[in-house]
Amino acid sequence: MTPKVVLVTGVSRFLGGHLAARFAANPDIERVLGVDTEPPPRDLLRRMGRAEFVRADIRNPLISKVISTANVDTVVHASVTANPAGPTGRTVMKEMNVIGTMQLLAACQKSPKVQKLVVKSTSAVYGSSSRDPAVFTEDMGPKDLPSSGYAKDAVEVEGYVRGFGRRRPDVNVTTLRFTNFIGPRIDTVLTRYFALPVVPTVLGYDARVQLLHSEDALAVLERATMHDLPGVFNVGGDGVLLLSQAIRRAGRLNLPVPSMAVPTVGGFFRSARLVDFSPDQMRFLNWGRVVDTNLLKKEFGFTPRWTTQQAFDDYVNGRGLKPLIDPETVEAAERGILDAAARFR
Numbered sequence: 001m002t003p004k005v006v007l008v009t010g011v012s013r014f015l016g017g018h019l020a021a022r023f024a025a026n027p028d029i030e031r032v033l034g035v036d037t038e039p040p041p042r043d044l045l046r047r048m049g050r051a052e053f054v055r056a057d058i059r060n061p062l063i064s065k066v067i068s069t070a071n072v073d074t075v076v077h078a079s080v081t082a083n084p085a086g087p088t089g090r091t092v093m094k095e096m097n098v099i100g101t102m103q104l105l106a107a108c109q110k111s112p113k114v115q116k117l118v119v120k121s122t123s124a125v126y127g128s129s130s131r132d133p134a135v136f137t138e139d140m141g142p143k144d145l146p147s148s149g150y151a152k153d154a155v156e157v158e159g160y161v162r163g164f165g166r167r168r169p170d171v172n173v174t175t176l177r178f179t180n181f182i183g184p185r186i187d188t189v190l191t192r193y194f195a196l197p198v199v200p201t202v203l204g205y206d207a208r209v210q211l212l213h214s215e216d217a218l219a220v221l222e223r224a225t226m227h228d229l230p231g232v233f234n235v236g237g238d239g240v241l242l243l244s245q246a247i248r249r250a251g252r253l254n255l256p257v258p259s260m261a262v263p264t265v266g267g268f269f270r271s272a273r274l275v276d277f278s279p280d281q282m283r284f285l286n287w288g289r290v291v292d293t294n295l296l297k298k299e300f301g302f303t304p305r306w307t308t309q310q311a312f313d314d315y316v317n318g319r320g321l322k323p324l325i326d327p328e329t330v331e332a333a334e335r336g337i338l339d340a341a342a343r344f345r
Contacts, residue, residue: 001115001172001228003074005031007067009058009104010079011051012036014186015120015217017044019078022222024051033070035063036079037096058100064107067114074116075108076225077101080157082122082150082189082281097153098160105164108171116172118224119161123177123210123234124151124280128287135292138177138232149280174224179236179291182311183214184318189281195321199247203256207243207288210236213311216304223302233300234291237308243285249309250316251323259286 006023010016011034020034021044032051039045039053056066058079067075080097108114126132127142145155158175165173180190190211193199212235220235247254297303306314 001073002028003116003225004029005033005070005072005113006074006076006225007033007035007070007072008051008076008078009035009100010077010081011048011053012038012040012044013079013081014044014214015181015221016076016078017041017048018218019076019221020051021047021049022218023225024049026226031070033066033072035066058104059095061103061106063103064110067107068111071113072111073113074118074225075104075114076118076120076221077104078120078221080120080122080154082124093150094153097150098156101157101160105160109164109168114168114171116174116225116228117161117164118174118221119157119176120221121158121161121175121177122150122154123179123236123289123291124284125154125158125177126289126291127151128207128280128283128289130287132287132289135290136234137292138234138295151280172228172230174229175232176220176224177232177234177291178217178220179210179212179234179289181214181217182211182315184315186214191315191319194246194250194252194315195319196252198255199250199252200255200257201243201247202282202286203258205243205259205286207285208240208290209243209246209288209308210240210290211308211311212237212304213306213314216306216311219305220296220300220302223300227301229300231295231299233296234293235296235304236291236293237304237306237311238293239308240288240290241308241312243288246312249312250321252321 006029008016008020011020017040020032023029023032033054034048034051035054035056035058037057054066056063081093108117126136127144129144131143161173161175181188182191244254
């Protein structure tokens with residue numbers, strides 16, 4: 001099914017706004033509606049071209065009127081987010097993620113015109129713990145169920161999406177479990193974290209991190225919208241980086257912190273408005289997370305253009321992050337220490 005009238009949620013943010021812009025540039029799509037509680041930044045609104053911005057709150061049942069009046073046949077739910085805004089951000093974030101999704105799905109269920117639903121989810125639904133497998137496949141559940149934050153929101157959102165799929169089996173439902181986004185143009189908790197001059201890590205741990213370039217994320221969402229590809233898919237770049245490697249590639253200084261002091265350090269960065277760490281994000285920095293992307297490549301038909309390492313390097317270069325210490329000097333010192341240690345074995 002080729003979509004004719006597409007509604008995109010979360011267009012005031014990078015992903016939703018740029019996705020609406022891509023749809024607006026596609027002559028096969030007759031109408032594009034971009035929904036959010038706040039208008040996109042002026043340059044993003046300009047980029048969205050003929051896409052129509054609708055100031056609406058998906059937590060409000062009135063979203064049903066927007067969908068039915070415009071004869072929307074395809075809904076792309078891109079507003080589920082891990083990035084709270086402002087001092088009351090966490091409460092509002094949960095309401096937008098969970099209550100907003102419930103109202104949006106109720107509106108889709110009422111409208112017989114809706115034939116396709118694409119949902120931006122996250123690999124955070126798998127959680128992060130010491131008992132995790134080397135890689136998560138789509139049929140696996142978390143070893144420790146996320147108890148708070150974005151990860152818990154995403155688990156609830158996916159549950160409501162599955163319920164919708166059972167009630168409306170005629171609708172093509174695609175759920176995309178994205179790894180952490182990175183790139184020079186996107187702003188997330190992780191991009192702010194790696195831009196800190198001194199990057200706190202958990203003493204004794206070196207998490208494996210799998211990343212996805214923001215441009216690949218847009219391409220995946222666009223493909224899911226333009227083709228009938230129902231199912232649940234992990235989406236991440238090939239390869240992994242150890243957290244220590246990523247910090248070194250960004251030219252930052254690593255500050256190992258004892259695990260008991262992590263909440264205090266996280267609170268300091270939050271109060272200084274540098275990075276807003278949530279408990280599930282702190283667990284991610286402990287254990288990391290890697291997902292299997294075979295289904296993405298074989299059934300969905302997409303291979304990310306950037307590997308994890310290439311995506312991270314593009315972020316570093318695009319942001320113009322200047323090394324605080326010359327990486328070659330650090331590597332030479334590390335080699336010297338390792339050589340000296342080897343002589344004493």
